[in-house]
Amino acid sequence: MNSSMRKLLTVITEAALESVLTKDLERLGVHGYTVTDARGKGSRGTRNAAWGESSNIRVEIVCDATVAETIATHLQTRYYDNYAMILFVSDVAVLRPGKF
Amino acid sequence: MNSSMRKLLTVITEAALESVLTKDLERLGVHGYTVTDARGKGSRGTRNAAWGESSNIRVEIVCDATVAETIATHLQTRYYDNYAMILFVSDVAVLRPGKF
Amino acid sequence: MNSSMRKLLTVITEAALESVLTKDLERLGVHGYTVTDARGKGSRGTRNAAWGESSNIRVEIVCDATVAETIATHLQTRYYDNYAMILFVSDVAVLRPGKF
Amino acid sequence: MSAFDPVLLFFLLGLTAGLLRSELRLPAAVYELVSMLLLLSIGLKGGVELARQPFGALALQALAVMAMGSLLPLVAYPVLRFMGRFPRADAASIAAHYGSVSVATYAVATTYFTSRQIEFEAHMPFLLAVLEIPAILVGIVLARGLSRDIRLGSIAHETLLGKGIVLLVGGLVIGWASGTDGIAPMKPLFFDLFKGILALFLLEMGLITAAQFGSLRRYGLFLVLFGIGMPLFSSVVGIALGYGLGLSLGGTAMLAILAASASYIAVPAAMRISVPEANPTLSLAASLGVTFPFNVLVGIPLYHAMTVKVFALAGG
Amino acid sequence: MSAFDPVLLFFLLGLTAGLLRSELRLPAAVYELVSMLLLLSIGLKGGVELARQPFGALALQALAVMAMGSLLPLVAYPVLRFMGRFPRADAASIAAHYGSVSVATYAVATTYFTSRQIEFEAHMPFLLAVLEIPAILVGIVLARGLSRDIRLGSIAHETLLGKGIVLLVGGLVIGWASGTDGIAPMKPLFFDLFKGILALFLLEMGLITAAQFGSLRRYGLFLVLFGIGMPLFSSVVGIALGYGLGLSLGGTAMLAILAASASYIAVPAAMRISVPEANPTLSLAASLGVTFPFNVLVGIPLYHAMTVKVFALAGG
Amino acid sequence: MSAFDPVLLFFLLGLTAGLLRSELRLPAAVYELVSMLLLLSIGLKGGVELARQPFGALALQALAVMAMGSLLPLVAYPVLRFMGRFPRADAASIAAHYGSVSVATYAVATTYFTSRQIEFEAHMPFLLAVLEIPAILVGIVLARGLSRDIRLGSIAHETLLGKGIVLLVGGLVIGWASGTDGIAPMKPLFFDLFKGILALFLLEMGLITAAQFGSLRRYGLFLVLFGIGMPLFSSVVGIALGYGLGLSLGGTAMLAILAASASYIAVPAAMRISVPEANPTLSLAASLGVTFPFNVLVGIPLYHAMTVKVFALAGG
Ligand SMILES: Nc1ncnc2c1ncn2[C@@H]1O[C@H](COP(=O)(O)O)[C@@H](O)[C@H]1O
Ligand SMILES: Nc1ncnc2c1ncn2[C@@H]1O[C@H](COP(=O)(O)O)[C@@H](O)[C@H]1O
Ligand SMILES: Nc1ncnc2c1ncn2[C@@H]1O[C@H](COP(=O)(O)O)[C@@H](O)[C@H]1O
Ligand code: NA
Numbered sequence A, B, C: 001m002n003s004s005m006r007k008l009l010t011v012i013t014e015a016a017l018e019s020v021l022t023k024d025l026e027r028l029g030v031h032g033y034t035v036t037d038a039r040g041k042g043s044r045g046t047r048n049a050a051w052g053e054s055s056n057i058r059v060e061i062v063c064d065a066t067v068a069e070t071i072a073t074h075l076q077t078r079y080y081d082n083y084a085m086i087l088f089v090s091d092v093a094v095l096r097p098g099k100f
Numbered sequence D, E, F: 001m002s003a004f005d006p007v008l009l010f011f012l013l014g015l016t017a018g019l020l021r022s023e024l025r026l027p028a029a030v031y032e033l034v035s036m037l038l039l040l041s042i043g044l045k046g047g048v049e050l051a052r053q054p055f056g057a058l059a060l061q062a063l064a065v066m067a068m069g070s071l072l073p074l075v076a077y078p079v080l081r082f083m084g085r086f087p088r089a090d091a092a093s094i095a096a097h098y099g100s101v102s103v104a105t106y107a108v109a110t111t112y113f114t115s116r117q118i119e120f121e122a123h124m125p126f127l128l129a130v131l132e133i134p135a136i137l138v139g140i141v142l143a144r145g146l147s148r149d150i151r152l153g154s155i156a157h158e159t160l161l162g163k164g165i166v167l168l169v170g171g172l173v174i175g176w177a178s179g180t181d182g183i184a185p186m187k188p189l190f191f192d193l194f195k196g197i198l199a200l201f202l203l204e205m206g207l208i209t210a211a212q213f214g215s216l217r218r219y220g221l222f223l224v225l226f227g228i229g230m231p232l233f234s235s236v237v238g239i240a241l242g243y244g245l246g247l248s249l250g251g252t253a254m255l256a257i258l259a260a261s262a263s264y265i266a267v268p269a270a271m272r273i274s275v276p277e278a279n280p281t282l283s284l285a286a287s288l289g290v291t292f293p294f295n296v297l298v299g300i301p302l303y304h305a306m307t308v309k310v311f312a313l314a315g316g
């Protein structure tokens, strides 16, 4: 298959951020994103999703390196200090690179 | 740990496809797959999982490069034109490569 | 962004293991983990999450190579023979490496 | 007391909240529970009645209703294809939606009839179930043509095992086998809570309907006109058939409502798999965005009034 | 019969299970269903009453109650900031929680009053809804200051469309529009099940409360004292206001309970977005870990007794 | 009216749908809600009764029943190990399942008894709770031997805090503390809906049972024979014990049913952690695939008939 490389940016953060975060993403020009519900533990303690306040979301964005960088920087400056949030980036091969 | 490399193929598509898709996968000879529920946005608009029709699934398959290629080609030819679907492939290290 | 590399260890196993598994992880010194609910199929048959007994979890841990190795070895020796479980490792770039 | 039945106010609440982009929504699991309860109670209620009906009459009604369910898409298709200029697959898929039925519309109708003491054949849910499938098969044939092998058998099988049908038919059978007394101990859950459960369901329906308006704007006026015109036509067919079958006034009006209602569960699911090139947002925009609100807010009283007229004229 | 109302025993069951680290928990979807049902039934019940109230009186009460909701945070803030030595954002956020209300506390109070045949103005849910928002805006201003543009408008809008408000106000409107008879068919779900649903809800509240104790230990004694002292103070304000507004004894006690209750849904959500630097675990530890249990176990009877005293003195 | 109680028809509906590979299924959250409601209502009902019982009698019955729960696995184990040729861990795990109880079976039995006005000691749920744990500890000892340190204490602790026990015992305590009048306002949810909720639960049980048949085919005839033979034997033990304890005819039959029932929640969860090398599909295939359907469809009437016989013989 003729594939080309893109970045997969994964953000894990508080469910409360879902709507603002996705708005940000669209403003930063991503072509799409995927959200799944999650729970977990980190520097800000356990978030066991027992109820809304304490649940996480896991957001994935496939995009090119530049957009990935823009998003990462934006999230870091905008949310890192005040919200439970981590993000990591990996390389993925995609078909139809035009989509991303 | 003596690990060896495999491909991790991730497919994000409409929940309506789950049963046909998994049937396809088994026919194409995968040893296993994992499904999680998801929502998201892409070229076919927002799929917010408010109800069955509009929800996504996220399917992961760990397999060798050849099988990954076969699956990717199959999905692309079979579903890409008519269904909300993206897929991407990354490299993963596995223990007990025999399993995959 | 000044990022540095870490390992992303993904474990897919029986939901029944969640509490013991997360206890293990903390003992093995991870700084955090993320859990999502999943279903799937593998060598131990279909686990369709129809009810508690048959559902899976998908655990992600971002950590350095050594910890990843320790965890992988621990899980393999401790759980592989008796539980539905797979794990795979990929490379990810993280910001604020200190966190992981 | 308001012009609308309170359950409709729940629909309007959901609609408003949705249009105002409120974060309100029923969790998927709750939506499923609520629809399961509606399907089961409708089935159980109808099943209890079935026992009392002569088999012959039932068979005849079933056949007639199936014929109607197959005919309506054949009428809708050319309109969509040639007046609406829709691609073949889309025209076929939308047509199938309008040949089938909406359980929610039926549920609202029962509360409308009950609160006005309008009698109707209590085995209607049986006809509701019968009416669900045929349009799907017709729609697929319209999209694919008979020529190519399209394994209608396996498709029918698939559809018959869909959640909705299994619960509706299951309820019918259990009701039929248990009778009123047998069901009695389950009355508190399946019958007493019915209207409250329906209210919750309509709240979510309102939210879903609101989500369709976006696509409606995109696909424009024709879909809106069709979404209102088609049920009006179907209701006339339904009245004619009901009258022809010798149903009561209430039963005839109810059959008109079934005919006028458009599916948004069984058919979309089937079309997505069997006619994938059809754009699902089109059919849902029409059936959920236009026809469902039209039917529950305007159609039900209207079709009932029409039926009254017809019976009056026929009567004397 | 036990000292506690059975629904409180469900709270204690959840609390115990949580402290013993039992794996018991309500699925998120069930928790949402249960809270939706509570909000809707409280709204519906209050709405039916609204129709009977003169608009003028309602408007006056609403304004007075809004004033109270804005005043209480202004009292709480300096205490938290200077006695508690909390950073500005945290002090403001906690203050906002205590200016707003807790629907669960109100629900427990209604069962307490009902089982003791204590009459109260049936349109209380209206005041409950009115009391929810103002404190949020005040809290944000306390944290940000008025100087900088903080688009209070859009924040109010956001908050007004939050799940809780939409369901509560929606219920009020539907109840108001439908009247007692209109609501009647939905009584089995929304009214008959109320106390059972409340029991399930309190079971989960117990589990959530238990989860707060950890952070409480961390943040120490002051938060505990504040979590008990503030509601005591607020209840006095509530009694004064209720008496001033000429509410019945029951209504006055109920207003005291509303004043004393602290939000744990609307406010945390709003603060998380508008005052992100405030530590959410602090406010929840106080409002869920201290004030909620204190109010439902001790406060409700206490505030009622206080009101009785006041009315006795005033009366003679 | 049908041969089967309607709730069993729901079980058969689920079973059929499952075998026909229908996509029908209860969302996990709904399944949990439904089981929570069953456990709580069974607990509450039993708890109200407890208050009326002399402590001495209760303690004696509890001890006797615990003895039975520990003995049954000791009988099952050698059969499985030597006749069934199962590995030690599997034999021990399956044995534990049959020493413990199935709440669903008890729930079906109560509706069976109630609809036939068969009286039974209303504190049965207390014995149900007591019977749940012992077999688990015995099973673990059978698998591990007493030699090695297996921290039975912590295991018992773990198990006692399992969802099922906490809700059942919690219900017992709340019922006991509140008494009939205290519980009354929660009756609509916990008692009136009971049979409907049970129907939903059995629908899902049918689906789950169907899923077991595959593994059954794999593990063959012996498991089927054991799944029928063991409950028959246990029921005799239960009758003997009930009679010995001087329980009423209904109570004795109920104890026989408890003895004959096999766990599918508490025990599997415990075994998965404490005896991981045991294959969980084996025990579930037997307990869900064979014993549960056998008990609810055939066993309950049978054990009752046997008890009647015994009491007749003993009586005269
Ligand atoms: N090392 C890690 N590996 C995987 N997930 C993590 C890790 N650290 C944090 N998380 C997830 O990110 C969320 C927020 O992290 P934190 O801001 O550190 O509390 C946690 O609740 C976890 O779900
Ligand atoms: N760039 C992207 N990154 C992550 N997920 C995406 C992306 N594009 C699409 N998706 C997901 O794939 C689904 C189908 O995509 P599409 O076919 O483009 O509508 C969407 O609903 C999203 O969940
Ligand atoms: N090749 C695979 N790709 C993705 N997920 C897998 C694969 N094999 C197994 N799994 C997941 O891991 C779980 C346990 O695997 P197993 O131990 O092989 O039964 C399965 O239920 C699947 O969810
Ligand atoms: Na129709």
Ligand code: NA
Residues within 6 Å of the ligand: E072, E097, E098, E099, E100, E101, E234, E258, E259, E260, E261, E262, E263
């Ligand atoms: Na307050």
Ligand code: NA
Residues within 6 Å of the ligand: F072, F097, F098, F099, F100, F101, F234, F258, F259, F260, F261, F262, F263
């Ligand atoms: Na047993």
